[in-house]
Amino acid sequence: MAGKDVPVSPLAPKRQPKVPPVPGVRFATAEAGIRYQGRQDVWFALLDQGTQVAGVFTRSKCPSAPVDWCRENLAQGSARAIVVNSGNANAFTGLKGREAVKLTAEIAARAAGCKPEEVFIASTGVIGEPLDATKFKGVLDDCARRAADGPWIDAARAIMTTDTFPKALTRKAKIDGKEAVIAGIAKGAGMIAPDMATMLSFVFTDAPLSAPVLQSLLKTGVDDTFNAVTIDGDTSTSDTLLAFATGAAAANGAPKITRASDPRLKAFTKAFHAVLADLSEQVARDGEGARKLVEVVVEGAVSKPSARKIAMSIANSPLVKTAIAGEDANWGRVVMAVGKAGEPANRDKLSIAFNGIRVATRGARDPSYDEKEVSTLMKQDKIQIKVGLGLGKGRDRVLTCDLTKEYVAINGDYRS
Amino acid sequence: MAGKDVPVSPLAPKRQPKVPPVPGVRFATAEAGIRYQGRQDVWFALLDQGTQVAGVFTRSKCPSAPVDWCRENLAQGSARAIVVNSGNANAFTGLKGREAVKLTAEIAARAAGCKPEEVFIASTGVIGEPLDATKFKGVLDDCARRAADGPWIDAARAIMTTDTFPKALTRKAKIDGKEAVIAGIAKGAGMIAPDMATMLSFVFTDAPLSAPVLQSLLKTGVDDTFNAVTIDGDTSTSDTLLAFATGAAAANGAPKITRASDPRLKAFTKAFHAVLADLSEQVARDGEGARKLVEVVVEGAVSKPSARKIAMSIANSPLVKTAIAGEDANWGRVVMAVGKAGEPANRDKLSIAFNGIRVATRGARDPSYDEKEVSTLMKQDKIQIKVGLGLGKGRDRVLTCDLTKEYVAINGDYRS
Numbered sequence: 001m002a003g004k005d006v007p008v009s010p011l012a013p014k015r016q017p018k019v020p021p022v023p024g025v026r027f028a029t030a031e032a033g034i035r036y037q038g039r040q041d042v043w044f045a046l047l048d049q050g051t052q053v054a055g056v057f058t059r060s061k062c063p064s065a066p067v068d069w070c071r072e073n074l075a076q077g078s079a080r081a082i083v084v085n086s087g088n089a090n091a092f093t094g095l096k097g098r099e100a101v102k103l104t105a106e107i108a109a110r111a112a113g114c115k116p117e118e119v120f121i122a123s124t125g126v127i128g129e130p131l132d133a134t135k136f137k138g139v140l141d142d143c144a145r146r147a148a149d150g151p152w153i154d155a156a157r158a159i160m161t162t163d164t165f166p167k168a169l170t171r172k173a174k175i176d177g178k179e180a181v182i183a184g185i186a187k188g189a190g191m192i193a194p195d196m197a198t199m200l201s202f203v204f205t206d207a208p209l210s211a212p213v214l215q216s217l218l219k220t221g222v223d224d225t226f227n228a229v230t231i232d233g234d235t236s237t238s239d240t241l242l243a244f245a246t247g248a249a250a251a252n253g254a255p256k257i258t259r260a261s262d263p264r265l266k267a268f269t270k271a272f273h274a275v276l277a278d279l280s281e282q283v284a285r286d287g288e289g290a291r292k293l294v295e296v297v298v299e300g301a302v303s304k305p306s307a308r309k310i311a312m313s314i315a316n317s318p319l320v321k322t323a324i325a326g327e328d329a330n331w332g333r334v335v336m337a338v339g340k341a342g343e344p345a346n347r348d349k350l351s352i353a354f355n356g357i358r359v360a361t362r363g364a365r366d367p368s369y370d371e372k373e374v375s376t377l378m379k380q381d382k383i384q385i386k387v388g389l390g391l392g393k394g395r396d397r398v399l400t401c402d403l404t405k406e407y408v409a410i411n412g413d414y415r416s
Numbered sequence: 417m418a419g420k421d422v423p424v425s426p427l428a429p430k431r432q433p434k435v436p437p438v439p440g441v442r443f444a445t446a447e448a449g450i451r452y453q454g455r456q457d458v459w460f461a462l463l464d465q466g467t468q469v470a471g472v473f474t475r476s477k478c479p480s481a482p483v484d485w486c487r488e489n490l491a492q493g494s495a496r497a498i499v500v501n502s503g504n505a506n507a508f509t510g511l512k513g514r515e516a517v518k519l520t521a522e523i524a525a526r527a528a529g530c531k532p533e534e535v536f537i538a539s540t541g542v543i544g545e546p547l548d549a550t551k552f553k554g555v556l557d558d559c560a561r562r563a564a565d566g567p568w569i570d571a572a573r574a575i576m577t578t579d580t581f582p583k584a585l586t587r588k589a590k591i592d593g594k595e596a597v598i599a600g601i602a603k604g605a606g607m608i609a610p611d612m613a614t615m616l617s618f619v620f621t622d623a624p625l626s627a628p629v630l631q632s633l634l635k636t637g638v639d640d641t642f643n644a645v646t647i648d649g650d651t652s653t654s655d656t657l658l659a660f661a662t663g664a665a666a667a668n669g670a671p672k673i674t675r676a677s678d679p680r681l682k683a684f685t686k687a688f689h690a691v692l693a694d695l696s697e698q699v700a701r702d703g704e705g706a707r708k709l710v711e712v713v714v715e716g717a718v719s720k721p722s723a724r725k726i727a728m729s730i731a732n733s734p735l736v737k738t739a740i741a742g743e744d745a746n747w748g749r750v751v752m753a754v755g756k757a758g759e760p761a762n763r764d765k766l767s768i769a770f771n772g773i774r775v776a777t778r779g780a781r782d783p784s785y786d787e788k789e790v791s792t793l794m795k796q797d798k799i800q801i802k803v804g805l806g807l808g809k810g811r812d813r814v815l816t817c818d819l820t821k822e823y824v825a826i827n828g829d830y831r832s
Contacts, residue, residue: 058755059756059758060752060755060756061754061755061756061757061758061759061760061761061763062751062752062754062755062761062763062766063755063763089748091748091751092748092751092763092766092776092779092780092781093780094764094778094779094780095780096780097780126748127747127748127749127751127752128747128748128751128776128780128781129781232734232735236752237751237752237755317648318648318734318819318823318827319648319827322823322824322827322828323827323828325824325828326827326828328828331543331544332505332507332508332542332543332544333543335478335507335508335543335544335653336476336478336543336652336653338477338478339474339476339477339478339479339653340475340476340477341477342475342477343477344477345477345478347477347478347479347508348510350478350508360508360544362510363508363510364508364509364510364512364513364544365508365544365545402828403734403824403828404824404828405821405824405825405828407734407738407824408738408741408819408820408821408823408824409821411734411735411738411739411742412738412739412741412742412744412818412819412820412821
């Protein structure tokens with residue numbers, strides 16, 4: 001495993017949150033030796049009967065075998081087990097890949113006492129290498145015996161690849177006055193020689209939500225969170241976000257929610273979306289080689305999708321990202337990125353601000369712009385680029401990080 | 417000026433071609449002190465009466481003032497002078513930018529003895545700074561006095577920014593049995609602190625072609641040459657490709673061509689397109705920090721535009737480009753880039769080859785693939801990635817370069 005001596009991202013949270021158990025969820029981690037020896041590379045979770053599941057996946061036209069498997073089995077809406085491994089993505093592995101997923105599900109189902117189609121699977125790691133699923137034999141049975149309701153940080157750590165810190169967090173929310181808990185873990189978009197960048201995230205709650213309600217929560221939450229984060233514009237074959245609702249909070253009197261429009265869901269929805277927002281921000285904070293968190297805000301576009309496209313063009317521009325790495329408020333490159341997005345933009349109405357200081361207005365440099373003041377602000381950990389288009393009411397926001405030599409080193413300095 | 421001690425690209429041509437005069441074209445270079453002292457930053461060319469002009473420009477929605485000017489004046493089809501400066505792009509300069517272009521054209525017109533609208537202008541350099549066009553006063557008059565029919569290499573050198581070598585080349589071609597000459601210069605997609613990446617190219621011929629014929633030659637030639645080269649996916653506000661036909665070869669008996677479909681134009685078209693191809697390849701060979709020229713070929717797509725989109729997705733992927741820098745035949749990242757392009761692709765029909773060695777076939781690793789053999793090939797200067805989609809007859813090819821730490825250093829290691 002490369003990158004083991006990579007220091008923790010300077011953008012990591014100063015302290016790890018204490019994530020409480022989620023009633024109905026137990027898990028354990030193990031060493032299956034998928035690719036490397038001597039590291040926890042499997043996370044196995046058991047879910048109480050009645051657990052509902054929802055998910056969103058990579059838009060890649062070449063998805064991995066586990067993504068295919070999860071998509072197929074979402075329809076029936078219930079889940080009893082989760083297997084996540086690192087070391088091998090089981091992507092681009094043809095028929096063998098489908099067989100490996102099937103065998104993994106069978107082994108897990110025996111260990112969990114459920115049907116194979118109630119097992120959800122995610123894999124991250126090398127592409128194109130057959131995954132030897134027989135390595136899960138025994139290992140998952142042992143995990144089932146040891147399964148406990150924590151600590152979540154171990155689960156977050158077992159699914160890491162080039163991540164420099166584990167990502168786990170929690171929120172509490174009331175449904176109709178009764179408390180429910182939400183816990184989530186994620187691994188970031190990082191790559192590791194010669195493995196593949198992949199974003200995986202798993203969110204759990206004991207709230208009694210039906211699968212369609214859970215799917216709706218994900219769908220409304222993901223667009224402004226996980227879909228609004230970009231590290232390098234590259235899209236993994238394996239990106240997976242799964243949400244599970246065990247329903248255990250019904251024991252405290254929480255009502256079963258079966259309609260997404262149920263007004264009793266309002267506070268919970270807010271908390272759930274906050275979990276997605278925080279997890280996805282942590283992914284940006286752990287972008288490969290990242291030294292600065294970059295927030296791109298676009299206002300005054302003709303529509304929100306147009307604002308998103310322009311924000312993504314800025315957030316994915318190597319020239320903008322290297323300028324941020326160089327602590328340079330290079331708004332000329334922002335103009336360039338606006339211009340190349342192909343969306344409606346009027347050069348003579350454009351304004352640009354870095355961390356609240358307007359550097360350009362109405363198509364030219366802001367006459368009052370003090371370069372020294374901006375230079376000082378550019379040394380901060382978090383940089384906000386705000387672009388005003390002056391055309392309409394479309395607004396959007398995306399998160400990214402800067403592009404440093406460390407990114408190139410992590411992704412280029414090795415031989416496979 | 418940053419980057420002055422950057423070594424010449426290892427991909428530079430081993431020797432500079434000898435570019436002959438183009439009858440009807442004379443030029444000189446000068447120091448106008450636009451941004452830096454002590455460097456040739458202006459190239460002024462005089463064109464004989466009757467010279468026809470055609471051009472293609474950046475697709476940016478925020479084009480520079482000179483791009484606006486050239487677009488407006490192309491319609492009348494004739495050109496008598498060209499002013500190109502480095503040091504200031506005159507982009508995002510508002511009304512002042514338009515005034516600076518107008519003043520430049522007036523000064524040039526007086527020096528050349530023509531109308532301002534017969535002057536074509538290109539600027540490359542910093543964005544957002546007002547360009548002081550009064551600096552051209554006297555300088556262009558002096559250039560007009562000194563104007564000569566060579567050497568082209570001086571012209572190529574005067575328009576460089578972060579280019580590590582001047583780009584000039586030539587071809588001869590016959591029209592109806594009578595010889596005509598083509599000469600072209602280009603500057604590459606390179607950036608320089610805190611200036612802007614820009615591709616500029618100027619192609620000249622003495623062939624007697626009407627402006628619409630010349631425009632047609634550009635239009636049919638540019639798509640597979642300049643439009644098929646990408647360094648980092650970023651698009652300048654100032655990209656400009658202009659072609660000029662002086663018509664002087666009529667003195668040798670070359671016929672005037674006024675229809676693009678004229679069969680007598682066939683050999684010339686081929687030579688003209690070859691000049692565009694060679695110039696654009698030189699731009700890729702001088703990409704910032706480039707150590708490898710990368711050719712991406714996509715075959716078997718549902719259409720040529722679909723093949724182009726997939727090829728661009730591969731060529732612009734930071735993960736593919738860092739892998740090439742690391743001399744790693746990381747076909748997993750190529751699969752990723754195919755998948756994210758959003759074009760029709762079937763994972764189980766995909767094949768991938770590096771420099772002629774097939775590493776993946778029908779959706780899985782090629783069983784006969786010898787990693788050692790491929791590793792040796794990856795040490796070469798030129799890497800070809802060939803992707804077969806197995807869906808149709810769409811084929812396309814784009815050129816790029818690898819992504820190295822030097823790219824990040826050139827674009828990020830400075831303070832403005």
